[in-house]
Amino acid sequence: MSELTPAAGYSGLAEAKAPATKGQILAWASWDWGSAAFNAVMTTFIFTALYLTGDAFGGADHASAVLAFALSVSGVAIALFAPVAGQRSDRNGRRRLWLGINTLLVALLTASCFFVQPHESYLLFGCLAIGAGHVFAELAAVNYNAMLLQISTRSTIGRISGFGWSAGYLGGIVALLIVYYGLIAPKVGPFGITDQDGMTYRVVALFSAAWIIIFSIPVLLAVPEAKADPAEPKVGFLRSYADLFRTIARLWQTQRHTLYFLMSSAIFRDGLAAIFTFGAVIAVGSFGFAKGDVLIFAIAGNVVAAVGSISAGVLDDRLGPKTVIVISLGGLLVSGTVLLFAEGKTAFWIFGLLLCLFVGPAQSSARTFIGRLAPEGHEGELFGLYATTGRAVSFLAPMLFGLFIVWFGAQRWGIIGILIVLLAGLLMLLPVKAPARNESAHATA
Template identity: 75%
Template structure:
């Protein structure tokens, strides 16, 4: 059973270590760069927004609802698997191995979207592939996030985490530009591909799969594999859930604010994920965006998000992750609320980009908040709990998004569901005691 010290008093054993080399930091960030093909191209701006939720699949309202329910199911699967996956990688010392295996599965599922033909009968198949991709992407992310503790210390964790998020956003820009100019914009794209039979978007899936594989290789070469913990006996898969339950109970007794953060972040991170999942869908279905508009907005949005993530790293190390998260959530609520009452492209450009500015900092600082709490040797388990608590409620935002559409009768009212989730996460975060950071942690250590 993991012994978690109180969050406010914890001094990471890794604080005395030197941070990773520049080459290791870049290699680690390259995974985020490659993951943008799944997040930005497949699930946010191109495949789902312009293809899978289009008229060929039964119309925006119907297809969006099916996709939302599929995503909610994937969240439940992640909730069941992620903590045990992280725990077992800590025990076995195979963090890098499982990062590679799960990333490869994501790439295969992404490539399989090539077989989603433009007909309503393929809607469920496409939604299932995207949802399954999310499952394995999140499980890979457990090990990827834990690696952050291998290449950072108390003074640099915020900056390095922000750099990784920024790399993801910038990778999204490059991938989107390639897709747009090679496949979407020309009547006849690269290799003679045309829009007939949905081939333009199906080819995007193949490109995304190759992009994911190519940029996952550096981290597997540059970051050393973790060592197994000889003090921990190997246990079976189902027995791992018993150990996990005991860990959570003990965590509640010895470090309750860590548990409180896991709960609050689970909720607001679900709202952040929903912004990415349904943002472009709303732009097309409710604010009059066309294909070219979505691509241009995606590029601008990723630039703004990258700036936000990089700045978050500086403020995180200086003021702590909680201050960054609270500020970001307030900004998201104000921007999302404005979109409920405004119409047209200009409104979405202004407040959609504002949303992008605040999403990156909230994501990056949530990761560093958890990283500052993770005891050495237990990073995977704690980040597994982080992923699990996030996905234990990941049905919430998609379900509320879908139900809001059903209740109010129009796609744009799905925004209400997202805002409710963000507001609830913020309310639960306010009383959580923040972990010490930077110079503050040194002072507490000396005391």
């Protein structure tokens, strides 16, 4: 397999820099642990699956469609702002600052879901809050992903990236256990909380906001601020877009396969996001999962995903990220197709867990693919493009999911829309050259 090496001026990961301490790596991964409260508790397994898409908001089919379209709108906003946000944080040396600001905004939007009362009139507000949270979560992730290059080298980036993803999954397990056994399962929870007026789930939003803030603090303290390049001129916000287009033109001339990967990953990552967004919704609405079933599956799924991410991180450093992504997408397509026609909870358990096994590796290796090519001092800009291309089509999977529900009149058929997106991403990825990898990638981090 031919490999893609960084073009002139795009040095990628350096082996000569001083290695990060274990404390810095743990602090960096702590952010992923904290973000699980938004990704797992709010978006995937609890708030949207058990509350926002429930009968009180117009039924699973109607509420799922509204949520899908709200997430499509948020994708447009991410596509517009992510690359310039990353570029400007690189240029101004404010990567850590903007990570903190955007994470705080995610926490505040999460907390605002406390005001979503169980009535259809609150559905749009809840969906918009979740959608806006996705916008700022992605903007935070641009800077977070760029920090990966501050704490890794070409021979360790796969394992460190996989460790970060696994921390997110394990953090999701802990948060879900606390939420379920502390708030949802008891008839009367702490401070006399009950499910009257949806208060149980509304308090979950407050818990999630606090979780996000607490576990975002370590990375802000332990990983130093990226230094601004004194040679880079200060430019205005609109001028940043002109610079962005020049960067894209330069990549087209010198690193065309980097752009090809950005386009292919835009497609398949949208499918991966849809699996997490709508997986639990489908489990409840189409396979008859109860609240307790969702929690148990979420725990098992996160464990499987964490194991997959860590294992794939080692394979990433040995075989390269493209190999890991291709295998993962193939596994997702097979598992998803079987699940489309399967019946019963047992089938969802088997093939749903297989989906979890493959999603994490694909996400982690997509990040390292870009990380191996990111230019020193411009990491945020390239990860901003990574976020933008991903969100430029982020309306696609939610839209197809919603449209297939409308066309066939049942939630289950939304799976077809997700499978179409994953297949398109895989086909676009196959001709892309793999990034160069260090032959000593198997060395201990």
